[in-house]
Amino acid sequence: MQHLEAAVLGLIQGLTEFLPVSSSAHLVMAQQFLQIQEANVMYDLILHLGTMCALLLVFGKDIVRLILSLGPPRFYGTNLEQKKRDAKFVGLLVIAAIPTGIIGFLFDPIIDRLFTSLLVSGVGLVITGFLLISTKFITKTNPNMSIWQAILIGTVQGIAVIPGVSRSGSTISAGILSGVDQSQAARFSLILSIPVVFGASLFHYLRHIPKNVSIGFEAATGFFLSLLVGYLSLVVLLRIISRGKFYMFSYYCWPVGIFLILYSVFFL
Template sequence: MTLLQALFLGLLQGVTEFLPVSSSGHLAIAQHFLDGFEQPGVLFDVMLHVGTMVAVIIYFWRDIQAIAVSPFRRGGDSGVHRKMLLLILVGSVPTALIGLSFKDFFEGLFDNMTVVSSMLLVTGTLLFVSERFRRGTRKQGQLTLGDALVVGTVQGLAIIPGISRSGSTIAALLLKGVDGETAARFSFLLALPAVFGAALLSLRHFSAVPAGELPLYLAGTAMAFVSGYLSIRFLLAVIRRRRLFAFALYCWAAGALFLTISL
């Protein structure tokens, strides 16, 4: 892997992690066409996800801090924040069960361009349907345990490359009557435990990374952080304006193009 490849993949991850177009699908396609690209397991991909999750932590730092200390406080909004902590924990259970049970199977799909392209078509359809039939205005305080379980399950299935994690989880919440900005915020916060867990599982691959390539991994991670931070702002603005149709069209076009090439 070269420095240019690392920076390019970091930029690609940062832009597509929060825009609902599947970062895993774009990384799989890009890596497929990059000459000489190799990584132990999916360690580089996980490092890039860590970069974008650091962007989430910084962007939503006040929310995260309030949620973290809520069990030790009373009064004010602490009750709402304790409920959010519970929802994140509950939603993380199905994600963990799916991820741990099918991890090796899903990782094996990253080299299957037919699957990746087909799942981009699925992502486009999810975005189209959710934008067409979004019907509610439920806010953070109105989220339920049922919402958390549904979104956690969807997030677990989004390990399949080509299924957008942010797109599918936001779509699920929109279809359940949740306000767009609330859906995006919960989607981003719910991803933190999943990415942290994936990073821990991938630590075993660090010994297989040549010492000379470690700076490249860090450069890609830094690029993912910077571009991811900017993408969060952009996506929240898009959701407020109810303009997910454009991303549905993009996913259909990209999926159809690479499906044609793979076949």
């Protein structure tokens, strides 16, 4: 892989992993229109490590508090009510991860075949756009999350392996549409993605262990770009959500999705 290709893939990963515009669709476009080769499984894992580190930078304190909530009160602090809420949050994360893992495991071979399809990516982006715009009309929300809402978010995250369907866009939208507060839905979805995305990348790596793959400057470039750009895009996303403008990403997903559909129908 050339240095420029490594840099572009790192930028795409960092920019689109969290913004609800589908990283998979943009990787397909990079391969089709920029003639960039698909990243090998080792490099793909490194890119996901970069964006996972960005998540840890943003939610690090939250994650430490969640972990401490599972232990004795002396490790957590004096606010026992908050400890109970955090422990419940961890339980909901575990519950949500179950349907995600099952769906991802069952449909992984099919998704591999769909990944190079511009048509599928275009349709997925259009669907993502409709999910995003629908959140604009939800006014009544609750910061508390139920088990069924967690299962719904986890199920949607499993379905979001389809190219073009944004993982963050679909899961946050599912939370909002089911009545969860926007900020809480985003926090739950993004923290849930840490073990899920890393686990999926590691699973894919173990299934396709590369031989004689050397990683060096290209890997470092991709890692740091995905980390830096991922951190910035995550900060931007959270600010947009806090202002109630999450739906605005639909105005990007629709034209790009329609373009991909038309291009695949008339020019491929």
